[in-house]
Amino acid sequence: MMPLNVYITRQIPDEGVNVLKKACQKVEVNPHDRPLTYDEMLKEVRGRDAIITMLSNRVDARLMQEATNLKIVANYAVGYDNIDVKAATVRGIVVTNTPGVLADSTADMAWALLFSVTRRIVEGDKLTRAGQFTGWAPMMLLGGDLVGKTLGIIGAGRIGTAMAMRSRGWCMKVLYTTQSRRNTVLEEMLGAKRVDLETLLKESDFISIHTPLSEKTRHLIGSQEFSTMKRTAYLINTGRGAVIDEDALVQALRNRQIAGAGLDVYEEEPKLKPGLAELDNVVLAPHLGSATVETRTKMSLMAAENIIAVLNRQKPPNCVNPEALT
Numbered sequence: 001m002m003p004l005n006v007y008i009t010r011q012i013p014d015e016g017v018n019v020l021k022k023a024c025q026k027v028e029v030n031p032h033d034r035p036l037t038y039d040e041m042l043k044e045v046r047g048r049d050a051i052i053t054m055l056s057n058r059v060d061a062r063l064m065q066e067a068t069n070l071k072i073v074a075n076y077a078v079g080y081d082n083i084d085v086k087a088a089t090v091r092g093i094v095v096t097n098t099p100g101v102l103a104d105s106t107a108d109m110a111w112a113l114l115f116s117v118t119r120r121i122v123e124g125d126k127l128t129r130a131g132q133f134t135g136w137a138p139m140m141l142l143g144g145d146l147v148g149k150t151l152g153i154i155g156a157g158r159i160g161t162a163m164a165m166r167s168r169g170w171c172m173k174v175l176y177t178t179q180s181r182r183n184t185v186l187e188e189m190l191g192a193k194r195v196d197l198e199t200l201l202k203e204s205d206f207i208s209i210h211t212p213l214s215e216k217t218r219h220l221i222g223s224q225e226f227s228t229m230k231r232t233a234y235l236i237n238t239g240r241g242a243v244i245d246e247d248a249l250v251q252a253l254r255n256r257q258i259a260g261a262g263l264d265v266y267e268e269e270p271k272l273k274p275g276l277a278e279l280d281n282v283v284l285a286p287h288l289g290s291a292t293v294e295t296r297t298k299m300s301l302m303a304a305e306n307i308i309a310v311l312n313r314q315k316p317p318n319c320v321n322p323e324a325l326t
C-alpha cells in the first residue's frame with residue numbers, strides 16, 4: 001500500500017473508491033451531500049497527493065498553491081474547463097479526465113432532450129398531472145417531425161459523433177463543425193458534411209452542441225446566431241452552458257425566433273438566467289448527461305486508474321497535460 005493521501009470532493013460510485021482504498025493509505029470522501037465551497041476546498045487539498053474533482057469545483061492556481069503535495073487532479077468529467085490546466089502544468093501537476101465512457105450516455109441525453117422539446121413531452125406531462133387532459137384533441141400540443149430533417153452537430157468529437165450516429169434511425173441529413181480534423185466516420189457512414197458555423201445554423205432543423213468550452217467557444221451562440229437559425233429550429237445543449245449566451249437564448253425563445261431548446265447545462269450552473277424557467281418552449285435538465293449507473297461507475301474506475309498510474313510514476317491513460325509529466 002502506498003503511503004499516499006487521496007481526497008474525493010463528492011461521493012462517487014464505490015467501485016473506483018475501493019480501488020483507491022486498496023492501493024493508498026488514506027482515501028477520504030467529502031461526507032456532505034453538497035459540493036464543497038471554494039474555502040472548504042482550499043482546506044481539504046492541503047497535504048493531499050491526489051484529488052478527484054467534480055466539474056463544479058474550481059481548481060485554480062491559488063488552490064494548487066495550497067496543495068503543496070499534489071501530483072494529480074483527476075477530474076470526474078470529460079470537460080475540464082473548471083481547471084486551470086496551465087497553472088497545473090507549471091507546477092508539474094497532472095490533470096486527467098474521463099473521455100469516451102460517457103459519450104453514449106450523453107448522446108442519449110441529448111436525444112432525450114431533443115424528443116422532449118420537439119414532441120412537447122414536459123408540457124404534456126404538466127397538463128396531464130394538472131387534470132387538464134380532457135380527452136384527445138386534434139390540435140393539442142402539436143410538435144414537429146424528425147424524419148428526413150437536418151441535424152447540425154457543433155463539435156464532432158466523441159459525443160458529437162455518438163449523437164450523429166443515432167440520427168440514422170430518422171434518416172437525417174447531418175452537418176457538422178469541428179475545431180480539429182475532418183470526421184471521416186461521420187462522412188463515410190452518414191454522408192455527413194463539414195460546414196462552417198453559419199451554414200450549419202442556416203440549414204439545420206436541430207442543432208446539438210458538443211464543443212468543449214474555451215475562450216474561443218464562450219458565447220459561440222448569441223443573438224446574431226439566433227437570428228441566423230431557422231424559426232422552426234431547436235437547439236440542444238449537453239456540452240457546457242457558457243457556449244450559449246443564455247440571456248440571448250431567453251430572448252430568442254421568448255420572441256419565438258427559434259422553436260425551442262433542450263438544455264442540460266447552464267451558463268452559471270446551477271443558476272438559471274432570469275426568464276428561462278418561465279418559458280414553455282424549453283426543456284431543462286439538471287446536468288444529467290453522464291448520469292447512468294454504468295457510466296458513472298466507469299468514470300469512477302477511470303479516475304482511480306489515472307491516480308494510481310501517476311502515483312506509481314507512470315503515464316496515466318487520460319492525461320490532458322502530458323507536458324506536466326516531463
Ligand code: DGY
Nearest residue numbers: 077078079288289290
Ligand atoms: C462531462 O463529463 O464533462 C459532462 O458534462 C458530464 O455530464
